[in-house]
Amino acid sequence: MAAVVSGTFVLGETLLQFLYAAFAGIATGIVVSWITRWALSATRDSFTEIAVTLPAPYVAWVIGGSIHASAVRGILRSGRAVDSCAMPGL
Numbered sequence: 001m002a003a004v005v006s007g008t009f010v011l012g013e014t015l016l017q018f019l020y021a022a023f024a025g026i027a028t029g030i031v032v033s034w035i036t037r038w039a040l041s042a043t044r045d046s047f048t049e050i051a052v053t054l055p056a057p058y059v060a061w062v063i064g065g066s067i068h069a070s071a072v073r074g075i076l077r078s079g080r081a082v083d084s085c086a087m088p089g090l
Helices: 002-006 011-041 046-053 056-066 071-083
Strands: none
Touching: 011 046, 011 056, 011 071, 056 071
C-alpha cells in the first residue's frame, strides 16, 4: 500500500517487514499456546477446558494485531499447539 501511495518500492525494507510479521505472529501463537496448555494441564473438567480454549485464538489475534504481526499465523500456530494436547478420545 505504501508503495502505491509513495510511488517507490524498497525490496529490502518490504522483505524485513514481511519476515517480522510472519515470525512475530508465529511467536505470538507459541506464547499463547504455552499459556493455554499450562492452564489446560491444571484441569480435566470439560467446561473449564472450553472456557480456556475458546478465548485463546482471540487473545492471539489481539496481541498479534497490536504488535503489527500476522494475527492469522498466531491463531494457526496457537491452535496447532493446543490441538496436540487435546484430551484423549476426542
